[in-house]
Amino acid sequence: MVDGGAGGRFARTRWEPVAISLGAIGLTGLVGAVLLLAGGFDPLAAAAAMVRGSVGSWDVFVSITLVRSVPLILTGLAVALAFRAGVWNIGAEGQLYAGAVAAAGVGLAGGGLPAVLLVPAVLCAALAAGAAWAVLPMLMRVRLGVGEVITTILMNFVGIHMAAYMVHGPLQESRGVFPQTDAIAEAARLPPLLPGTRLHVGFAVAALLALGMTVFLHRSRAGFRIRAVGASPEAAHVSGRIDARRVLVGCFLVSGAVAGLAGGVEVAGVTHALYEDLSPGWGYTAIAVALLAGLEPLGVLVTGLLFGALQAGAGAMQRDAGIPAAWVGVVEALVILAVLGLDRLRRTGGRVLPGIRIGGGGGA
Amino acid sequence: MTRPLARLGGIERRFGAVLALDGADLEIRAGEVHGVLGANGAGKSTLLNVLGGMLAPDAGVVEIEGRAVRLGSPRDAWALGIALVHQHFTLVPRLSALENLALGAGHRRGLAGDLEKLMARTGLRVPLDARVEQLGVGDRQRIEILKALLRDPRVLVLDEPTAVLTPDEVDGLFGLLKELAADGRAVVLVAHKLDEVLGVADRITVLRNGRTVLTGPSAGRSVPELVRAMVGGDAVDPIALGLTGVDAGATGAMSRPPAERGETTTSARALHAGGVVVRLRGAALADRSGPGVHGVDLEIRRGEIVGVAGVEGNGQRALALLASGRAVPDSGSAELPSGIGFIPQDRSTEGLIAEFDLVENVGLALQREPEYVRGPWMRWDAVRDAAERIRERFEVAAPSVTTLAGALSGGNQQRVIVGRELTLARDFLVAENPTRGLDVAAAAFVHAELRRMATEGVGVLLVSTDLDEVLGLSNRVYAIARGRLHDVPEERRTREGVGAFMLGGTADG
Known part of the structure; x- marks a missing residue:
């Protein structure tokens, strides 16, 4: 230990993550503006279009921004929970597709059931399928010690193609024309949250889940154990006598389940059918959503909304200012x-370049 | 008067809000062994890192042979003949000892031959072909020292080199340092054991709060004088602190009146006297990073301190994990009580979570106790109260219990851990090198707490590489060598006696 090497970071500053997030957003805006200028576009017009298209009116905000934020919040929560436990689940995309396929399957098959039964059945199927999609990477991690970053990424490809196979094969619409399923039963669809808008109860589910997860992580013993394992598996084991493996298994599966729920909610709440390219990469954007939120569930609610607005604004930007929507991917x-x-x-x-000097990092 | 080989003047260095060095001076002459002393956080390591080019000072001058220089990197320091042996190891775990030494010395023909000669001359032997990750701390320390010596330095700087060496090796190292000095070089040495330093150093410098408070020849200086300089004032009794070697420490331990609370707890002690709290029978545990332990038979009764001495890497880790219930024996049995406290050796990675505050770090262990949980929920208010009590009773220098553990100095981190584990140790306490890297006052505090626990009827297993600590505190002593425990009979409980048992399993012969 370097004498006196306490980094001077005495009290915990709860606002640090917020400052980082705001700084990141500001920095991104600046760099984005420069890129737009370099591309021959007008950054101000782009910004105006983006604001109009995301929060320009109540209707735009509720029916477009909030609706688009739902899968981002859910997958963001999935990623945040996993990362909190030290599980690097990059597989939310594949888990989302698994959930979407299961939800569509149940929604198509359960035609005769009443909504009070069918909607929960659809969502449970999505949860179970998402968790199932995480089983293989989880087992490889805890049994064989194979890093989950690679395995979850690979499972994404399997999930995406599995969904594509389903809409070209077993689950293809009865007309057999487009690579999509028939519309799921009316009773399988999520009811609207606000009448007269496209917003469905999936948003309430996502918001409640964010709230519940915050309380869970900070108030419950299991949540505390998850945070401890994520922060230091050694200290959790030696000082806390916590079985890190159990925590990893649990968080991996729940993370997969929540990502699967995102797919199920999208099918049951918005598309009412399974499509080949259901997700524009929500499972990957979720990583940005979770990191920008400092892995705090309530923060995910905010950053999920932000990215939802970004994606909603991208459409308007393309339409009104002629800027390719791909630019939003650059922003993300x-x-x-x-x-x-x-x-x-x-x-x-505050050191920008990594020198060979030993800094005074207290806990490092 | 010899011209100074190196001089540091008015060095200041700040880490964030903490002023680690506040105008420290250090003058090193050719032909001397120079001891640098100070309490934890006094700035010793920081000052040596400045000399070694690891840290740039915020203010002050560095002169080598009277010429002002700028040491921007360790490379600059090497070029001037300054070699630093770190307190932290800087070895590549996956490379062999020889490869690590080659990294330090630069590839050259005949390196292995030179090394053989160097090892023979210095008595510091390491298995050159073994991968560093398979070696214990003692071997790693020897590699670090050899690495520095290979550079043929004019100034050799050693930060706490003796903590993980056997007594014989310490003697050998000190002999070597004296030889190097006699050769016209300078040796700078940091060590916590004052009598050790006084025995080898020609001159000493004492730091307090980042300033040099005393410098001069070591001849004629006494341990109490140095302690006063280190801690300021004269309120400290060095014998009580257990500062001096084993003899004074041991007598200090025995002649001391019982701790204030000892009297009231003797009844409890009598009640439990003879009660066995821990029973290991033929217990074995493999350990990937060390020899593990096998055939361990150990009974610990209430109220006794059982010491296990040994050279690092002889199975201490596995023994501590077994006894603390952190690992289940591969074979044999372990009967353990429910109220176990465990002070692990590695504060920063195993004892605490740096980015958690003190409340959370206390909660980390207390979350298993029913009174700190209600249903699935943590009782954070109760944990907070417990953290407050620990902060007050164990005098943790932290502004509040919401201070992050990583912001505390090593000694204060240890106080948090000790406080926390003592609240858990209703029946049994395992302490693994509980005072490593602590200054004398903090170490004395920990020792007093261990004794107090024993008088209150708790069984204590003290696993330590510090012989003086084991001999000074323990009612019974074992030596651990190559994963086996050896009962050390009463008449052999001296440095030399136990040392022989320790080496029984590790010596080459």
Whole structure:
């Protein structure tokens, strides 16, 4: 231990993550503007279109932004929970597709059932399928010690193609024309949350889940154990006598289940059918959503909304300002880079370049 | 007067809000062994890191042979003939000892031959072909020292080199340091054991709160004088602190009146006297990073301190994990009580979570206790109260219990851990190198707490590489060598006697 090497980071500052997030957003805006200028676009017009398309009116906000934020919040929660426990689940995308397929399957098959039974059945199927999609990477991690980053990414491809196979094969619509399923039973669809808008109860589910997860992580013993294992598996084992393996297994499966729920909610709440390209990469954007939120569930609610607005605004940007929507993908990537960079900067106490010097990092 | 080989003047260095060095001075002359002393957090390591080019000072001058220099990196320091042996190891675990040494020395023909000669001359032997990750702390320390010596330095700087060496090796190392000094080089040494330093150093420098408070020849200085300089004032009794070697420490332990609370708890002690709290029978546990333990038969009764001495990496880890219930024996049996406290050796990775505050770190262990949980929920208010009590009773220097553990100094981190584990140790306490890296006052505090626990009827297993600590505290002593426990009979409980048992399993012959 370097004498006196306490980094001077005495009290916990709860606002640090918020400052990082705001800084990341500001930084992204700046870099994005420069890129737009370089591409020959007008950044101000782009920003105006983006604001109009995301929060320009109550209707736009509720029916587009909030609706788009639901799968981002759910997958963001899935990623946040996993990362909190030190499980690097990059497989939310595949788990989402597994959930969507299961939800569509149940929604198609359960035609005769009343909504009070069918809607829960659809959502439970999505949860179970998402968890099932995480089983193989989880087993490889805890039994064989294979890193879950690679296995979950690979399972994404399997999930995406499995869904594609389903809509070309067993679950294809009865007309047999398009790669999609028939519409699921009316009784399988999520009821609207606000009458007259496209917003469905899936948003309430996502918001309640975020709230519940926050309480769980900070108030319950199991949540505390998850945080301890994620922060230091060694200390959790030696000082806390916590079975890290059990925590990993649990968090891996629940994370997969929540990502699966995102797919089920999208099918039951928005598309009412399974499509080939159901997700524009929500499971990956979820990583940015979770990181920008500092892995706090309530923060995910906010950053999920932010990314929902970003994606809603992207459409308007393309329409009104003629800027390719792909640019939003660039923004999302920039946000991840900015968050990671700023977080690292905070940890190293403001040194930008990694020298060979030993810094005074207290707990390092 | 010899011209100074190296001089550090008015060095200041700040880490965030903490001023680690506040105008420290250090003058090193050719031909001397120079001891640097100070309490935890006094700035010793920081000052040596400045000299070794690891840290740039915020203010002050560094002169080598009278010429002001700028040491921007360890490379600059090497070029000037300064080699630093770190307190933290800087070895590549997956490379062999020889490869690590080659990394330090630069690849050259005949390196292995030179090393053989160096090892023969210095008595510091390491298995050159073994991968570092398979070696214990003692071997790693020897590699670090050899790495520095290979550079043929004019100034050799050693930060706490003796903590993990056997008594014989310590003697050998000190002999070597004296030889190097006699050769016209300078040796700078940091060690916590004052009598050790006084025995080897020609001159000493004492730091307190980042400033140099005393510097000069070591001849004629007494341990109490140095302690006063280190802690300021004269309120400290060095014998009580157990600062001096084994003899004084042991007599200190025995002649001391019982702790204030000892009297009131003797009845409890009598009640439990003879009660066995821990019973290991033929217990074995494999350990990937060490020899593990096998055939361990151990009974610990209430109210006694059982010490296990040994050279690092002889199965202590496995023994501590077994006895604390952190691991289940591969074979044999372990009967353990329910109220076990465990002070692990590695504060920063196993004892605490740096990014958690003190409440959470206390909760980390207390979450298993029914009174801190209600249904599935943590009773954070109760945990917070417990953390407050620990902070007050164990005098943790933290502004509040919401301070992050990583912001505390090593000694204060240890106080948190000790406080927490003592609240858990209703029946049994396992302490693994509980005072490593602590300054004398903090170490004395921990020792007093261990004794108090024993007087209150708790069984204590003290596993330590510090012989003085084991001999000074224990009612019964074992030596551990190559994963086996050896009962040390009463008449052999001296440094040399126990040392022989320790080496019984590790010596080459």
